Structure formats: C-alpha cells, structure tokens
Amino acid sequence: MDDRTFRNAMGRFATGVTIVTTQVGDDTHGMTANAFMSVSLDPKLVTISIDHNARMYERIKASGQFAVSILTDEQKEVSMHFAGQKDDPSVVEFDYISGIPVIRDALAAVVCNVAESFEVGDHTLFIGQVLEIKLTDGNPLAFFEGKYGSYQPV
Template structure:
C-alpha cells in the first residue's frame, strides 16, 4: 500500500487537536499534534509522537518537560500556526502551569516531565509523567478526514 492510502485511512480516526509546547534556553517552541493519548492512570502518563523530521524532536530532548494543550473550537488558528500552515506568523502568548508553557483558552493544559522516549519507525514516542492539569469547559477542536470539525449536539 502507498503512503497516501495509509494516511487517508488514519485520517478516518477523529481526533482532538493539541499543541505540544516546550521551553529551551528561554524560548518557547510549539508543534500541532494529534498523535497524543493517555497511557496510564497509575502513574498518570501520556504519550506524544514526534516525527524524526520535526524541529520539535531536538527541543523535546533538550527540555525534559513539555505541555500538551488540548485546543478549543476557537483555537483553530493556533493549530494552523503551530502546524506551519499560516503565512503571517503572529506572536503567541504563553502562560505557565507548573513552570511549563501552556496556551490560554485550551480545553485542557497538561504539564509533563519526560519519563521515557522510544524510537519507533520514523517517530519518537515521548512518555510524559503528568505533573499538573488545568481544565476549562470549552468545546474541543476536532480533526477528521483532513478537515477541522466541531462536535454536534444531539
């Protein structure tokens, strides 16, 4: 099977949209990711998957800490900025949660310390031990079949 066929099939899994953020030498770096999931309740662990081609890979290794920001429906533009899809780069302001940069207005902000990294194929899976969480009651941003979506009320 070719790469496009595989990507199309994986795109049929509806996901939330996150921005993973780190701080290295006083500069904050972020990347849009939908390859995120919870791993364990005890201890509280999550995983994010970062491509070997992503600039974020080295930043994750340097930082040792990261945040996962589950984006709200109103944050589609932020998703596009951190995915490199916006030509007009605007400055994004970050807040702090347990010393880690987070995005205001996210459905959830999850602060993590890297507890392990596993290279699999062309990605590195970073296991994060959750150190703090902040939750808001906003509608999430959804991604399905190559398009941003919103939840529909029944």
C-alpha cells in the same frame, strides 16, 4: 499499500487537536499534533508521537519536559499557526505552568516530565509523567480527513 492510502486511512480517525509545547532556555517552541493519548492512571502518564524530522523532537530531548494543550473550537487559528499553515504569531497567547508554556484558554493543559522515550519507525514516543493539569470550559476542536470541525454530541 502506498503512503497516501495509509495517510488517508489514518485521517478517517476523528481526533481532537493539540499543541505540544516545550521551553529550551528562553525559547518557547510549539507544534500542532493529534498523536496524543493517555497511557496510565497510576502513575498518571500520557504519550505523544514526534517525527524524527520535526524540530520539536530535538527540543523535547533537550528540555526533558513538554506540555499538551487540547484546543477549543475557537482556536483553529492557533492550530494553523503551529502547523505552519498561517504565519500569524498574534493568535498565540501563552500561560506558564511549572515553567512550561501552555496555550492560554485551551480546554486542558497537561504538563509533563519525560519519563521514557521509545524510537518506533520514523517517530519517537515520549511518555510524559503528568505534573500538573489546568482545565477550562468550552467545546473541542476536531480534525477529520484533513479538515477542522467541531464536536457535535449525538
């Protein structure tokens, strides 16, 4: 199978939209991602998958920490900014939890120390030990077949 067929098949899995953030020195860095999942309740662990060519890869390795902000359906512009689809920094507002930047008013912000990392193909799986969580009310931003949408309960 070719790369396009694989990408099309993976795009048929509807996901939420997250922004992965970290802090290196005084510099805040973020990227849009949907490769995020919970791993364990005891201990509380999550994982993110980061391409080795992404700037975030080296930044998480340097900081040893990251946060995942799960976006609301009102934060599409924030996602597009961090995905490089729109250059509008005015749409981004950060809060800081334990010194790690998170997206203000996200549905959830999960702050982690890197517990382990595993190189798998052209990505690294960063396993995060959850330090803190902040929750906010709202509806999730969804992503399906390369398009943004909203969750509609059935």
